[in-house]
Amino acid sequence: MRTIASPIDGSPLDEVDEPAPAEISAALDAATIAAEQWRRRSATERGRVLLEASRLLRQHTSEIAELETLNTGKLLTETRREAARAADCFEYFGGYADKVTGTVVPVPGAYHAYTRREPFGVSLGVIPWNVPYFFAAKKIAPAIAFGNASVLKPSPETPLTALRLAALLREAGVPEDLVQVIPGGSATGAALVGDPRVKLIVFTGSDRTGRAVAKAAAANLTPVAMELGGKSPQLVFDDAQLDSVVEGVLTGIFGGCGQMCIAGSRLLVQESIADDLTARLAARVEAMIVGDPRDPDTEVGPQVTRRQADKTSSFISEGIEQGAQVAAQAPMPQRADLARGFFVAPTVFAGVRPDMRLAQEEVFGPVLAISRFRDEDEAIALAHDTQFGLAAGIWTNSASRAHRVAEVLRAGNIWINSYRVLSDMMPFGGVGMSGYGREGGTEAAGLYTWTKSVWTWTAEHSAVVFGGAR
Numbered sequence: 404m405r406t407i408a409s410p411i412d413g414s415p416l417d418e419v420d421e422p423a424p425a426e427i428s429a430a431l432d433a434a435t436i437a438a439e440q441w442r443r444r445s446a447t448e449r450g451r452v453l454l455e456a457s458r459l460l461r462q463h464t465s466e467i468a469e470l471e472t473l474n475t476g477k478l479l480t481e482t483r484r485e486a487a488r489a490a491d492c493f494e495y496f497g498g499y500a501d502k503v504t505g506t507v508v509p510v511p512g513a514y515h516a517y518t519r520r521e522p523f524g525v526s527l528g529v530i531p532w533n534v535p536y537f538f539a540a541k542k543i544a545p546a547i548a549f550g551n552a553s554v555l556k557p558s559p560e561t562p563l564t565a566l567r568l569a570a571l572l573r574e575a576g577v578p579e580d581l582v583q584v585i586p587g588g589s590a591t592g593a594a595l596v597g598d599p600r601v602k603l604i605v606f607t608g609s610d611r612t613g614r615a616v617a618k619a620a621a622a623n624l625t626p627v628a629m630e631l632g633g634k635s636p637q638l639v640f641d642d643a644q645l646d647s648v649v650e651g652v653l654t655g656i657f658g659g660c661g662q663m664c665i666a667g668s669r670l671l672v673q674e675s676i677a678d679d680l681t682a683r684l685a686a687r688v689e690a691m692i693v694g695d696p697r698d699p700d701t702e703v704g705p706q707v708t709r710r711q712a713d714k715t716s717s718f719i720s721e722g723i724e725q726g727a728q729v730a731a732q733a734p735m736p737q738r739a740d741l742a743r744g745f746f747v748a749p750t751v752f753a754g755v756r757p758d759m760r761l762a763q764e765e766v767f768g769p770v771l772a773i774s775r776f777r778d779e780d781e782a783i784a785l786a787h788d789t790q791f792g793l794a795a796g797i798w799t800n801s802a803s804r805a806h807r808v809a810e811v812l813r814a815g816n817i818w819i820n821s822y823r824v825l826s827d828m829m830p831f832g833g834v835g836m837s838g839y840g841r842e843g844g845t846e847a848a849g850l851y852t853w854t855k856s857v858w859t860w861t862a863e864h865s866a867v868v869f870g871g872a873r
């Protein structure tokens with residue numbers, strides 16, 4: 404039994420049972436049987452179940468958002484948006500379910516040759532604590548749309564909305580064992596990823612855990628997609644609209660209290676505008692309201708876990724020790740009832756050198772690191788001076804520069820004159836230490852199915868041909 408605490412004030416929220424090994428094994432057996440039955444239902448029928456789920460999830464948006472805010476400390480405005488996106492995700496993949504087709508291939512000879520897209524069976528989603536409800540939906544919806552069962556392991560700190568999602572899906576008509584949410588920590592995760600009954604793993608989390616998961620999956624040659632961390636740069640050129648840049652940079656780093664894989668945590672600014680942009684950001688950050696995420700005026704809430712709050716604070720102390728300058732820091736909340744909450748003051752560092760940890764390692768908290776560049780080449784070199792490749796922002800009024808830079812940047816997701824815009828209709832994923840494989844859009848159909856090639860001899864007499872078609 405694990406006690407779930409609220410990051411807003413440290414108070415206990417709920418107690419969640421973590422399964423014993425025998426229960427994990429029974430869940431995988433049940434999911435395997437459910438997958439076999441589900442794949443035999445027509446794709447249209449499967450899609451209708453997802454569309455019904457979407458309708459029900461939309462009705463429960465407010466309830467889910469409130470629970471998510473209590474468990475994660477994220478602003479209600481954010482959790483409402485994420486809850487609505489979860490309903491959108493079921494709608495999108497519900498509509499997509501019967502649009503995945505194979506191809507007929509004009510091979511030479513008397514053959515009718517075609518391909519089919521087949522579900523894997525049991526698909527395992529493992530997710531982190533920063534976006535528990537929407538990430539659960541994002542793992543489950545495409546998996547079942549394309550004919551798989553979905554086993555989901557949420558983070559031990561934030562399992563509540565994923566468990567609620569599983570209950571709502573059953574209410575919407577999703578078969579009993581097809582979707583299983585199994586709470587638990589790293590031991591539960593390790594038991595699941597190492598089990599040969601799991602036929603596909605879609606992992607979201609840190610690169611450290613990602614490596615352990617990839618190793619465990621390799622033992623069974625289980626296919627894996629990895630959605631890992633980032634140290635994403637926002638490149639601001641001297642012809643950019645600074646008012647828009649300020650808004651884009653602030654939401655890019657302080658949204659979700661900085662706990663976003665795509666956080667724009669490195670701000671790379673052209674020298675001639677660096678002082679001006681830093682001053683504008685500092686003015687906004689120093690006036691920022693940090694506090695209770697249920698209060699509509701609050702702009703930044705607490706971190707999700709005490710451990711993360713401590714980690715972020717240690718990055719801030721180390722940045723100061725290493726000689727980066729604190730350009731701005733938001734005031735901490737003053738309310739007595741928030742004193743035990745997991746708050747960290749949003750902080751902007753200027754003068755960050757590429758060799759500092761602040762420029763290289765993922766903080767996963769509300770900390771922005773500003774560095775300067777002279778020209779486009781230096782901007783690109785600085786952007787690439789990291790092992791990650793998840794996202795990047797480009798701010799410029801020159802369309803040719805925007806596309807030129809977007810073409811060379813090594814990052815899975817690039818925003819031009821915007822940041823942090825996401826849709827299930829677009830592929831999402833990273834390169835380098837940010838992972839491999841793509842969720843979302845048409846790529847999701849490729850991720851959650853495998854291709855079978857079928858050859859049919861069409862001439863009157865039968866023949867066996869070795870070594871290629873005639």
Ligand code: NAD
Pocket residue numbers: 529530531532533556557558559587588589590591592593594596607608609610611612613615616629630631632633663664665765767793833837
């Ligand atoms: P984490 O890697 O510590 O944990 C992620 C999940 O893996 C959790 O559910 C955890 O219980 C589980 N786990 C731990 N050890 C395991 C093991 N040996 N086998 C199987 N599962 C195991 O990550 P976190 O601290 O929960 O989340 C923060 C990280 O997630 C950050 O690095 C962030 O960038 C990343 N993230 C990536 C994306 C993306 O889409 N690229 C999105 C959000 C977060």
